[in-house]
Amino acid sequence: MFEDQTFDEIMERMLDRVPADIDKRENSVIWNALAPAAAELAQSYIWLDTVLELVFADTAQGEFLDRRAAEAGLERQPATKAIRAGIFTKGVRLPVGSRFFVDNLYFQFTKGGNLECETAGEAGNANLDGRSLLSLDTIPGLESAVMGKLLVPGKEEETDEELYARYSVRVRREAVSANKQHYKQWAEEVDGVGRAKIFPLWDGDGTVKIVITNAKMEPASDTLVDKVKDYIDPDPGKGEGQAPIGATVTVESAVYKKVNIDVTVVPEPDYKIEDVQKEIEEKIQSFFKEIAFTESIVRLSKINNIVFNADSVSDYSDVKINGDTKNLELKDEEIPKLGTVTILEQD
Template sequence: MYETNTFEYLLDRMLTRVPFTLDKREGSIIYDALAPAAAELAQMYMELDINLNLSFADTASGEFLERRASDFGLRRRPAAPAQRRAIFYDDQNVRIDVPLLTRYSASNLNFKVIKRLEKGEYTVECETPGVLGNQSYGNLLPIDYVQDLARAELAEVLIPGTEAESDDALRARYLARVQTPSSGGNVSDYKNWALEVSGVGAAKVNPLWNGPGTVKVVVVDAEKKPPATELVLEVRNHIEQLRPIGANVTVSPATGKEVAVAGVVTLAQGYTLQHVVDAFTSALNLHFQSVAFNQNYLSLAKIGTILLDVPGVTDYSDLKLNGQSTNVALGDEEVPVVHMVNLGV
C-alpha cells in the first residue's frame, strides 16, 4: 500500500515545497536538512506496510497470526511426540511384560513405555517431540533396569510425531473456521473437531452416510496417509465429547491407494539415476499430500511435470501409473500412497 513512498519520492515531494529561489541541489543546506527526514519517513512507511500485512490473516505470520487465530479459539499446535509399537523379549526369545514408564534409547532418542497392548507388546512415546521419533527402527537399549529383559525392538509408528504447526497450516485452519462457521453439528463442525486432534492431517465428512442421524468422518495422519488405529480412536473419543446428542458418528481411517510410477528418463550430465529417483520420490510424496481429499484422481500429466522439475532430468518417456498411461482414479475414502518408483535410462 505504501510501496511508492520511497526515500527518493518523499525527498522530491519535500523539495518541491521549497521555493525555486533557494538552492535545493544535493549538498545544499536545504537538501541536507530534508534528506534525513525523508529517510525516516520512508522507514516509517515500510513499517506501516508491514504492520498492515500483520493485521490480516492471509498475510500475518508468527505471533501476530497466533493472536488473530486466538480470537476464534484456535491455538498453534505444538510439536507432538511419536508413539511407536515396541516388543520385549527374554533370553529365551519369549515376549515378556515390562513396567510402564520404563525408558529405553535408540539412535540418540529416548522412549518411554506408556501403554500395554498385549503380552510383551507396548506403546512407547518418544521423549523428543517432532518427526525425529518417526525415523528410528531396530533395537531398543534399556535406560532403566528391567528384570529378565534380554532384547527389545522398536517397531512401526502408531501415531506420527509432528513438528510445531506451520503458519500455513494454522492459517488454513483459521480460514476454515471463519469461512465455515459452526452450526450445531454441521459438516464443518465435524471436520474442525477432527482437525483439533494432534496428528490428523485432513478429514472428510460424509453426512447421512448410513441413514438419518449418521455421520462418517474419514481421517488421514499428518503425512496425509492412512492413520494408525490409535489415532482413529483418539479422533473418535474427541468427537464423542463434542457431538450433538443423538448423532451416530463413525470415524474411519482413509484407505491407501498404492501407486507405482514407472518411466524412462534422460539424465543431465553429473547426475545419477539414484539421485533422481530419491528426489522424484520426495516430490511425489508432497504432491500426493496435496491431492489427498482434494481430488478424485491422480493426473498423469501433472506427475510428468513433477518429473521434469526434478534436478538432473532433461526429458522423460513411457511414463506410467500402475502400469497404465492414464490417470489413476481415487475413491471417496482413498488417498494416494507411493508404492514404488521405477525409473530407467
C-alpha cells in the same frame, strides 16, 4: 499503500517548501540538513506498510497471526509427540514413566503400554523399528527392549498457512452445528491426524463415517483411530464427545491404492538413470501426499509435469500409470501410494 513515499519523493516535497533564493542543490547546507529527516520518514513509511500487513489475518505472521486467531477462539496447535509400540521381555511389568534411549532420542513408557517420544515434532517418526532400546532405569527382569512400529506420528507446530486455513473456516462459519465440515475439523484436531474425509448418513439416519490419515498422510494405526473415536463419539449416540446426541460415528483408516509408474527418459548430461529414478520417485511421493483426500484422481498430466520439470530429465515419453495412459481414479477411502517406478532409458 505507502510505496510511493520514498526518500526522493519526501526530499522533493521538503525542498519545495524552502524559498527559491536558497541553494537547494544536493550536498548544499539545506539539502544536507533535510536529508536525515527524509531518510527517517521514508523508513517510517516502510514500517507502517509492515504494520498494516500484520493487522490483517491473510498477511499476518507469527505472534500477530496468533493474536488474530485468538479473537476467533483459535490457538496455534503445538508440536505433538510421536507414540510408538515397544516390545519387552514377556511377563515384565514396566513402571509408568520408565525411560528409554535410542538414536539420541528419549522415550517414556505410558500407562497405555506404549512409548512416547520426549522430543515433540517429527523427530520421533524416524525409522527406529526393531532398534534395541537402552533402559535408563533399573527394571527387574527386563532383558530385552526393542522399539516397535510407529502408532501415532509426531507433528511439528502448526504453520502460519495451516493456522490461517483454520481461521478462515472459523470466521466464515463453514464448520458449525455438527455439519460435515465440523466433523472434519473435530477429526483433524486430534494429535497425529493428517486429514479426514467425512461420509454423512453412510449407514442410515444419524450415522457418520470418518476416514482419517495420520500426520504423514499414511493410513492411520488402530491407536490413532481409537483416539479420534474417543474424542468425537466415545459412547455412540450419547453426545459424550464432540458429536451431538443421536449421532453414531464410525472412524476408519484410509487405505492405500498402489500406483506404479512407467516412463522412458533421456537423462540430462552428467546425470545417470539412477539419478532420474531417485528424483522422480521423491517428487511423486511428495505429490501423492499433497493430493491425499484432496483429490480423487491421479492425473496423468500431473505425472507428466513432474517428469518434464525434473532437473535430471532432458526428454521423455510413454508415461503410464499402472500400465495405462489414462488417469487413475481413487475410491472414496483410498490414498495413493507409490509402488514401482520403472525408468527406461531412451535409445
